[in-house]
Every structure is written in C-alpha cells, then in structure tokens.
Amino acid sequence: MLSILRARWQQGHRTISYPDSAPLVPDRLRGLPAFRADLCRQKCAACIEACPTEAITNQDGIRIDLGRCIFCNACVEVCPSGALNFTNDHRLAVRRREHLTVGQREIELAAELNSEMMRIFGRSLKLRQVSSGGCNGCEVDVNVLTTVVFDLSRFGINIVASPRHADGLIVTGPITTNMKLATLKTYAAVPAPKLVIAVGACAISGGVYRDHPEQNNGITDILPVNLYIPGCPPHPITILDGLLRLLGRVKK
Amino acid sequence: MSLAKACPIENSQAIPFSRVPCVPFDEFHRHIVETGHHGTRISSLFVMETSGSAPSSGKTPPTLIRPLRLVAILANDAGKTLTVISTDIGTSYPALTPTCPQAHMFEREIAEQWSVLPEGHPRLTPVRFQPPLRSNDGYPISANTAGLPGVTDFFRIEGEGIHEVAVGPVHAGVIEPGHFRFQCHGEDVFHLEISLGYQHRGIERAILGGPHRRTLHHMETLAGDTTVGHTLAYSQAIEALSGCKVSRRAKVLRAVGLELERLANHTGDLGALAGDVGFLPTASYCGRIRGDFLNLTALICGSRLGRSFIRPGGVGFDVDSERLTRLTDGLSRASKDVHVAVEVLWETPSVMSRFEDTGVVSRKVCLELGLVGPAARACGSEQDIRRDFPRGAYRTSKILLPAFERRIGDVASRAFVRWAEIQNSLLFLREILQQLPPGEIIEPEAAHLSRTLEPDSLVVSLVEGWRGEICHTIVTDAHGAFARYKIVDPSFHNWIGLEMAMRNQEISDFPLCNKSFNLSYCGFDL
Incomplete structure (x- = not known):
C-alpha cells in the first residue's frame, strides 16, 4: 500500500492545461502545410509527381487536399524552390470535405454544431469508435485521449462500448469490403440524432489504400460526415482540437 | 536417406533466385519435417508464380498457364542459420500441416490466395476472406474463396449445457475488428476459434x-x-x-x-x-x-x-x-x-x-x-x-x-x-x-x-x-x-x-x- 502511494506521489500530475494554454507539440510535427505561391515554379510539378496519394493538384495554382495527404514530406523534399513546407500547426479539423483543400486559400477550421445539436450534445458527447480497415494508427491516437495526459472526459466527451449508448461514431480506416456491413450496422445501431467523425486519411479518402478494390475510399461517400480530422494518423491533439471545435470549446 | 540441401542465406543479403534449390515435393516435405524436429521454425512459407514454363515433372495440369512454386524460409535460432528451399506444385499437393503444425496458417493462406489445395489439411477455413492473388482467372477454385467475412465453418462442440459465444467484429474498446467464437460450458472455454480478415486492404x-x-x-x-x-x-x-x-x-x-x-x-x-x-x-x-x-x-x-x-x-x-x-x-x-x-x-x-x-x-x-x-x-x-x-x-x-x-x-x-x-x-x-x-x-x-x-x-x-x-x-x-x-x-x-x-x-x-x-x-x- 505504501509503495502504491509512493508511486502515486512520484508520478505527479500529468494532465495538460490545453485548451487553456497552447499545447506542446513536437517542433518537427508535420501539421498544416504552408504554400508560398510567390516561390512556386508553376510548371515544375515535382510535388505532384512525388505525392504518393495524389493529394496535390495544379488548378490555377497548387492545391493540397488534406483529406488525401499523409503528411509524409515527399513534396517538401522534392520542391526545388522551397515553396512547400509543413508547419507544426496542429489545427486541421473541418466540417466540410471541400474545406480540406488548401494552398490557394486558408483552411476553414471546424465551426461548432448548430444550436439544436449543441443543446443535445454540448455538455455530454458519447462516441463509439469503429475501426474499418487501416493500420490501427488512428485507433491508438484516439485511444490516448482517454489517458491522464489528455483526459477526454473532463470535456464531457467519452468513448463508449456500445453504439446504443453513443451519440455518434468515430470512423477510422478506408472501409474495407470486409468491414462495410459491420460499419453500416454499427451506424444504424446509434440512436438519432447522430454524428459521424472521420479520423485520418483512410476514413476521409482511402489514404494510402485509395482505389484498392478491397476497400471503399473511406466513409465520405457512404455516410454523412459532420467532422473531418485529417492526418496519417492525426496527432492526438489534432483530434482533441477537432472534437472541442465541434462543441464550441475551442474557437481560435 | 540424406536430406535435400537447402540454400543457406544471410539476413538481408540478396542471392540470385536461381540458387534457390527446387527439389521434388517429397524431399521438400521431408526437409521441413526433419529440420523442424531440430528446432527449425518456418519463418515464411508462400507460393509464387514463376515465369518459366510448366515444370517437367508433368504434375501441373495444362490449365495452369503460369506454374507455381512453393518457397519455404526456415530459421534455426540456436544454430543461427537461415535457409531457403522450394518445390514446384500444381493445383494441389499433400499438406505439410499434419506432420508439421507450424505450417497450418501458411497453408490456409496458400489455399485462399492461390486456389491451391493442400490435401489433408485438417482445418482449411478462410484466413482473410480475400479474393485470389492469381494473375489469371479460370482456375479450379477450392471451397474457400472470399465470402462474407466471419461466415465460415466454425469448429463446434455439442452436448448438454454447451453453448457458443460470438464476439465481434466490432468490439467494446477502441480496437481493431475481428471475430471470436467460443465453445463454452458455463464459464469454461473448451475451444476458441478466431476469424479475421476484416482489415484486409490488399x-x-x-x-x-x-x-x-x-x-x-x-x-x-x-x-x-x-x-x-x-x-x-x-x-x-x-x-x-x-x-x-x-x-x-x-x-x-x-x-x-x-x-x-x-x-x-x-x-x-x-x-x-x-x-x-x-x-x-x-x-x-x-x-x-x-x-x-x-x-x-x-x-x-x-x-x-x-x-x-x-x-x-x-x-x-x-x-x-x-x-x-x-x-x-x-x-x-x-x-x-x-x-x-x-x-x-x-x-x-x-x-x-x-x-x-x-x-x-x-x-x-x-x-x-x-x-x-x-x-x-x-x-x-x-x-x-x-x-x-x-x-x-x-x-x-x-x-x-x-x-x-x-x-x-x-x-x-x-x-x-x-x-x-x-x-x-x-x-x-x-x-x-x-x-x-x-x-x-x-x-x-x-x-x-x-x-x-x-x-x-x-x-x-x-x-x-x-x-x-x-x-x-x-x-x-x-x-x-x-x-x-x-x-x-x-x-x-x-x-x-x-x-x-x-x-x-x-x-x-x-x-x-x-x-x-x-x-x-x-x-x-x-
């Protein structure tokens, strides 16, 4: 007993003060990309060719689809003029699929739910996570939100065991052929009104498995999505930021 | 009888594929079983299409356009030796599993990926419910091609008070999908069978x-x-x-x-x-x-x-x-x-x-x-x-x-x-x-x-x-x-x-x- 108390003393208080203060993110974190149109040699297309997930296109200028981007740095490494860079800005969550395309305009970060949904979910949001293919990377970074560091439940958000107890789904993975039915059944088991939160490049677009015949290019065209959190996988603080934006707890 | 000679290799060193011994199936089988008795593990056992013509043994039916080769990577930890050996196979071959249980999952995978039948395999159920890997269609397909995941012939125990518990693919925690089928008597589990493949993404x-x-x-x-x-x-x-x-x-x-x-x-x-x-x-x-x-x-x-x-x-x-x-x-x-x-x-x-x-x-x-x-x-x-x-x-x-x-x-x-x-x-x-x-x-x-x-x-x-x-x-x-x-x-x-x-x-x-x-x-x- 004494050693348990001693251990408790030694481990100390570890919950981060976010969102009251800015989160500590790794300086090398690849977060929101920054594109300098003035430096870009429009005709070179090196970044477009290097991108493994066809996230970069040139439509009157370079556009980056964060829903496809896996933040691998390949585009930055080949850019001859230094026009592309990843900043360590962790804020990436949006409400609409088209808001994930950046380069020619600023990212439009997620707005809070409408007033009726805020009335229902604003103080208590129970989420069920469904893993539908993918690599388990998004799952582990969702899971850590329940550790003492992030302490998700202090925001009234909980991950629950049954879809029947849930207000919405966190979907990860590209929706493999073999998981599509189970994912749809889980969604059907959630009582309305319900939310769908797509976490990671796979769930948004298929990610590195996009166009494989064994999967469905994510949940975007299958269920109505209320929140998109891009990344491969997103940093836990990016996921938390998205959830808190949806509930109007983070606005900046 | 002396054992067929497998080719020694080093971890992460390439060799010409021509150096991989291709022996008759019986010798291949005996080599794996015998070395297995001396602590050799099967690190990998897989089938590949070879570019050559059908093997001369005449075993391969004419329907096979590209002949298949069964390759085994064997590791002996105590002897610190890594070896490779192979054999040509047709649309079926006598399963290794009955004499070498280590091969059981590999052979189920081979059956599913290549529509090759390991004859006498005791439990040939699907591994991932995936479509075949073969480059051409039109081969004789064994019983286990891709169907609905988790819909398979589970091992069952019957008798008074025996019941079955099915869990998954969606579990209670933030974890990946899989299906678990328990044969229970009260709280006691007699048998568990795990059926996966939900994460298969090709x-x-x-x-x-x-x-x-x-x-x-x-x-x-x-x-x-x-x-x-x-x-x-x-x-x-x-x-x-x-x-x-x-x-x-x-x-x-x-x-x-x-x-x-x-x-x-x-x-x-x-x-x-x-x-x-x-x-x-x-x-x-x-x-x-x-x-x-x-x-x-x-x-x-x-x-x-x-x-x-x-x-x-x-x-x-x-x-x-x-x-x-x-x-x-x-x-x-x-x-x-x-x-x-x-x-x-x-x-x-x-x-x-x-x-x-x-x-x-x-x-x-x-x-x-x-x-x-x-x-x-x-x-x-x-x-x-x-x-x-x-x-x-x-x-x-x-x-x-x-x-x-x-x-x-x-x-x-x-x-x-x-x-x-x-x-x-x-x-x-x-x-x-x-x-x-x-x-x-x-x-x-x-x-x-x-x-x-x-x-x-x-x-x-x-x-x-x-x-x-x-x-x-x-x-x-x-x-x-x-x-x-x-x-x-x-x-x-x-x-x-x-x-x-x-x-x-x-x-x-x-x-x-x-x-x-x-x-x-x-x-x-x-």
Missing part, C-alpha cells in the same frame, strides 16, 4: 510489380504500431537488392527507433494488463508513459509512430547534439517513471494471483506451432532476431537477452518478459546513444534505389519487432520489379497461441489473455 497485391510510389507507405501502415519494424525490414531488403550501404549513424538511429517502438508498446501492454485486472495505478501511469516514449520518436521525426523516419538508404531525420540531450533526458525521465509504475505491479498480490497460471501455453505447444517474439520467449523458447540474425547496430553493440525467472507461458510470464525487455532496451539505448557515430544519415542516391534493384533475386529480411519476428521476402523479376513480396507479421504466427491459451480457461479471462498477446489484426490481415 497490400500484398498492390505492391506486386513495385516498388511503387506508395510502397514505402504501405510498409509504414502494415501495422501502425509497428511502423519502424516493418519499414526497417523493407528498407533492409531494398538495400540488399540495390547494393546500398547504410552509414553507421543511420544504423544507430534506426535501432533507436526500433527500441523506442518496443518501449512504448511494451509499456502500454503492461498498463493494459494492469487495467484488465482492475489495478488502476499502473494502468494509468503506463498509459501515459507509453505516450512519453512515443513523443521521443516524435522528437526525432515529428511522428509519434515513426512515419517518414526509416527509409531505404538510411533515415529521414538527424539528431543533433541539442536534440540528443533532449532525447537522453526524456529517456532518463521515462525510465524512472516506468520503473516506479511497473514495480508496484509485481508487489500487488491481487494482480499476481490473476496473472499467475492464467492462459498457459506450454513450451511444447509453442515450438510445435512456431510462436515468435515475447510470447514464445515467455514459454521458454530462446529466440531473438537481434541476437541470432543481427543487422545494423545490433551487430556491433550486442544486445543482451533478458534474463527472467518465469518462463511457463502464462500471463505472468508474458508480463515479465515485457518488463525484462523494457529494462534491456533502456540499457541498450543508453549504450548506443553515448557514442552516436558521425556521418551522413542517408545515402545520397537513396531516392533512386528502387529503380536499380537486382533482377531475378531473392532476399529475406528479418527484424525483431516488438511483437516478434517480422519476415519480408522479396523475389524480383527479370526487370528488378517485385514478382512476389511476402510479408509475415509476428501476429500471423501468434494468433493461434491465444486460441491455445484460452483452452480450459474461464471466458472472463479472455480480455487478460488477449492483452497478454496483444496481436495485430491489420498486420495479419494485410
């Missing part, structure tokens, strides 16, 4: 003809929690096929990445085991300390899982002296925290009484089924790729295999082995970080390596991931592209270990037993 098919632009990223996402392990196996194989030398600095940084991955996952597992027996202090601390180790990986490469860190030719990120200080300071802090957090676990009788004698897998069963990694070491099987087939920094800085008392294959043994390995990895990291060799971190031509792979070659790359042996085998075609890329995640060997651990256990011990293996669904499903 990686082995997609990388054929590669390397492609996405291949490295497919490797990073074979199993997200083993990003460094799998990417290292891939990189070693590509370097072998392109004759690329990796700097000593990069080798050390790779080992740092691999050990941080092991530390994070082993720490998380001990926390999860504590959580499953309701001992919240260790559960809570270890959940957090796991993140501290992941954050050290992110300190190096920006990604907690090690994405973009390991790549063919070296590593993507350097550690300067300032970052090195932050890394070693972080390690010291996490090391102190994890010692305090884990040691209270062993001192708590209510924890130990739940761990001890729960989910026992005997050493005999472990060897027969070819289990790998910590799960095998917990049964008393001596094996560790870092010691037996070392590459990179493990060749120069010897890693000591952890000594621990309990090796009887129960949950407590699987917990102790993780703790021993955590302490060991911390010592190893301290040693190699003391003298980080100078030099470049990546070969200048690294970006072009994949264009210059040796044609018609075979390479086997082994890495001791945190779950155990990762085995990647590449066979290149006449143009140096991937004719076959076989991936074996340690989970492929070990899922049956969990099934065996649950026999005659109470069903309420399933979460604990499951956590004590903590296997990958996506690494298995590919």
Whole structure:
C-alpha cells in the first residue's frame, strides 16, 4: 500500500492545461502545410509527381487536399524552390470535405454544431469508435485521449462500448469490403440524432489504400460526415482540437 | 536417406533466385519435417508464380498457364542459420500441416490466395476472406474463396449445457475488428476459434510489380504500431537488392527507433494488463508513459509512430547534439517513471494471483506451432532476431537477452518478459546513444534505389519487432520489379497461441489473455 502511494506521489500530475494554454507539440510535427505561391515554379510539378496519394493538384495554382495527404514530406523534399513546407500547426479539423483543400486559400477550421445539436450534445458527447480497415494508427491516437495526459472526459466527451449508448461514431480506416456491413450496422445501431467523425486519411479518402478494390475510399461517400480530422494518423491533439471545435470549446 | 540441401542465406543479403534449390515435393516435405524436429521454425512459407514454363515433372495440369512454386524460409535460432528451399506444385499437393503444425496458417493462406489445395489439411477455413492473388482467372477454385467475412465453418462442440459465444467484429474498446467464437460450458472455454480478415486492404497485391510510389507507405501502415519494424525490414531488403550501404549513424538511429517502438508498446501492454485486472495505478501511469516514449520518436521525426523516419538508404531525420540531450533526458525521465509504475505491479498480490497460471501455453505447444517474439520467449523458447540474425547496430553493440525467472507461458510470464525487455532496451539505448557515430544519415542516391534493384533475386529480411519476428521476402523479376513480396507479421504466427491459451480457461479471462498477446489484426490481415 505504501509503495502504491509512493508511486502515486512520484508520478505527479500529468494532465495538460490545453485548451487553456497552447499545447506542446513536437517542433518537427508535420501539421498544416504552408504554400508560398510567390516561390512556386508553376510548371515544375515535382510535388505532384512525388505525392504518393495524389493529394496535390495544379488548378490555377497548387492545391493540397488534406483529406488525401499523409503528411509524409515527399513534396517538401522534392520542391526545388522551397515553396512547400509543413508547419507544426496542429489545427486541421473541418466540417466540410471541400474545406480540406488548401494552398490557394486558408483552411476553414471546424465551426461548432448548430444550436439544436449543441443543446443535445454540448455538455455530454458519447462516441463509439469503429475501426474499418487501416493500420490501427488512428485507433491508438484516439485511444490516448482517454489517458491522464489528455483526459477526454473532463470535456464531457467519452468513448463508449456500445453504439446504443453513443451519440455518434468515430470512423477510422478506408472501409474495407470486409468491414462495410459491420460499419453500416454499427451506424444504424446509434440512436438519432447522430454524428459521424472521420479520423485520418483512410476514413476521409482511402489514404494510402485509395482505389484498392478491397476497400471503399473511406466513409465520405457512404455516410454523412459532420467532422473531418485529417492526418496519417492525426496527432492526438489534432483530434482533441477537432472534437472541442465541434462543441464550441475551442474557437481560435 | 540424406536430406535435400537447402540454400543457406544471410539476413538481408540478396542471392540470385536461381540458387534457390527446387527439389521434388517429397524431399521438400521431408526437409521441413526433419529440420523442424531440430528446432527449425518456418519463418515464411508462400507460393509464387514463376515465369518459366510448366515444370517437367508433368504434375501441373495444362490449365495452369503460369506454374507455381512453393518457397519455404526456415530459421534455426540456436544454430543461427537461415535457409531457403522450394518445390514446384500444381493445383494441389499433400499438406505439410499434419506432420508439421507450424505450417497450418501458411497453408490456409496458400489455399485462399492461390486456389491451391493442400490435401489433408485438417482445418482449411478462410484466413482473410480475400479474393485470389492469381494473375489469371479460370482456375479450379477450392471451397474457400472470399465470402462474407466471419461466415465460415466454425469448429463446434455439442452436448448438454454447451453453448457458443460470438464476439465481434466490432468490439467494446477502441480496437481493431475481428471475430471470436467460443465453445463454452458455463464459464469454461473448451475451444476458441478466431476469424479475421476484416482489415484486409490488399497490400500484398498492390505492391506486386513495385516498388511503387506508395510502397514505402504501405510498409509504414502494415501495422501502425509497428511502423519502424516493418519499414526497417523493407528498407533492409531494398538495400540488399540495390547494393546500398547504410552509414553507421543511420544504423544507430534506426535501432533507436526500433527500441523506442518496443518501449512504448511494451509499456502500454503492461498498463493494459494492469487495467484488465482492475489495478488502476499502473494502468494509468503506463498509459501515459507509453505516450512519453512515443513523443521521443516524435522528437526525432515529428511522428509519434515513426512515419517518414526509416527509409531505404538510411533515415529521414538527424539528431543533433541539442536534440540528443533532449532525447537522453526524456529517456532518463521515462525510465524512472516506468520503473516506479511497473514495480508496484509485481508487489500487488491481487494482480499476481490473476496473472499467475492464467492462459498457459506450454513450451511444447509453442515450438510445435512456431510462436515468435515475447510470447514464445515467455514459454521458454530462446529466440531473438537481434541476437541470432543481427543487422545494423545490433551487430556491433550486442544486445543482451533478458534474463527472467518465469518462463511457463502464462500471463505472468508474458508480463515479465515485457518488463525484462523494457529494462534491456533502456540499457541498450543508453549504450548506443553515448557514442552516436558521425556521418551522413542517408545515402545520397537513396531516392533512386528502387529503380536499380537486382533482377531475378531473392532476399529475406528479418527484424525483431516488438511483437516478434517480422519476415519480408522479396523475389524480383527479370526487370528488378517485385514478382512476389511476402510479408509475415509476428501476429500471423501468434494468433493461434491465444486460441491455445484460452483452452480450459474461464471466458472472463479472455480480455487478460488477449492483452497478454496483444496481436495485430491489420498486420495479419494485410
């Protein structure tokens, strides 16, 4: 007993003060990309060719689809003029699929739910996570939100065991052929009104498995999505930021 | 009768494919069975299409346009020998499994991927419910082609009071999908059968003809929690096929990445085991300390899982002296925290009484089924790729295999082995970080390596991931592209270990037993 108390003393208080203060993110974190149109040699297309997930296109200028981007740095490494860079800005969550395309305009970060949904979910949001293919990377970074560091439940958000107890789904993975039915059944088991939160490049677009015949290019065209959190996988603080934006707890 | 001669190979060294002996099936079979009696494990057993004409033995029916070759990669840990042997097969062959149980999952996979029938296999159910890998359709299809996942012929026990419990694919926690079918009598589990494939996303098919632009990223996402392990196996194989030398600095940084991955996952597992027996202090601390180790990986490469860190030719990120200080300071802090957090676990009788004698897998069963990694070491099987087939920094800085008392294959043994390995990895990291060799971190031509792979070659790359042996085998075609890329995640060997651990256990011990293996669904499903 004494050693348990001693251990408790030694481990100390570890919950981060976010969102009251800015989160500590790794300086090398690849977060929101920054594109300098003035430096870009429009005709070179090196970044477009290097991108493994066809996230970069040139439509009157370079556009980056964060829903496809896996933040691998390949585009930055080949850019001859230094026009592309990843900043360590962790804020990436949006409400609409088209808001994930950046380069020619600023990212439009997620707005809070409408007033009726805020009335229902604003103080208590129970989420069920469904893993539908993918690599388990998004799952582990969702899971850590329940550790003492992030302490998700202090925001009234909980991950629950049954879809029947849930207000919405966190979907990860590209929706493999073999998981599509189970994912749809889980969604059907959630009582309305319900939310769908797509976490990671796979769930948004298929990610590195996009166009494989064994999967469905994510949940975007299958269920109505209320929140998109891009990344491969997103940093836990990016996921938390998205959830808190949806509930109007983070606005900046 | 003397045994057929298998070709000795080295971990991550390419050989011309023509040197792989192709022997008659009977000799192939006898070789695997006989060497198996002397402790040789099947690291990989797979089928590939060969470009040549149908074999002269006349066994192959004329319907086979491209003949098939069965290739075995065999590892003997005590003798530190790695060998390869092969045989030509037709649309069926006598199964190895009845005389060599290690082959059971491989042969089920072969049946599913190639529509080849291993005759006499005792349990030929689907592995992943995946479509065949074959390049042409129109072959005789065996009973087990892709159907609805989880809809299969489960083993059933009948009798008074016997009932069946079905769990999954959607589980209660934030975990991957899989289906578990228990045959129970009251609380007692007579039999557990695990049916996977829900995470199947076609990686082995997609990388054929590669390397492609996405291949490295497919490797990073074979199993997200083993990003460094799998990417290292891939990189070693590509370097072998392109004759690329990796700097000593990069080798050390790779080992740092691999050990941080092991530390994070082993720490998380001990926390999860504590959580499953309701001992919240260790559960809570270890959940957090796991993140501290992941954050050290992110300190190096920006990604907690090690994405973009390991790549063919070296590593993507350097550690300067300032970052090195932050890394070693972080390690010291996490090391102190994890010692305090884990040691209270062993001192708590209510924890130990739940761990001890729960989910026992005997050493005999472990060897027969070819289990790998910590799960095998917990049964008393001596094996560790870092010691037996070392590459990179493990060749120069010897890693000591952890000594621990309990090796009887129960949950407590699987917990102790993780703790021993955590302490060991911390010592190893301290040693190699003391003298980080100078030099470049990546070969200048690294970006072009994949264009210059040796044609018609075979390479086997082994890495001791945190779950155990990762085995990647590449066979290149006449143009140096991937004719076959076989991936074996340690989970492929070990899922049956969990099934065996649950026999005659109470069903309420399933979460604990499951956590004590903590296997990958996506690494298995590919």
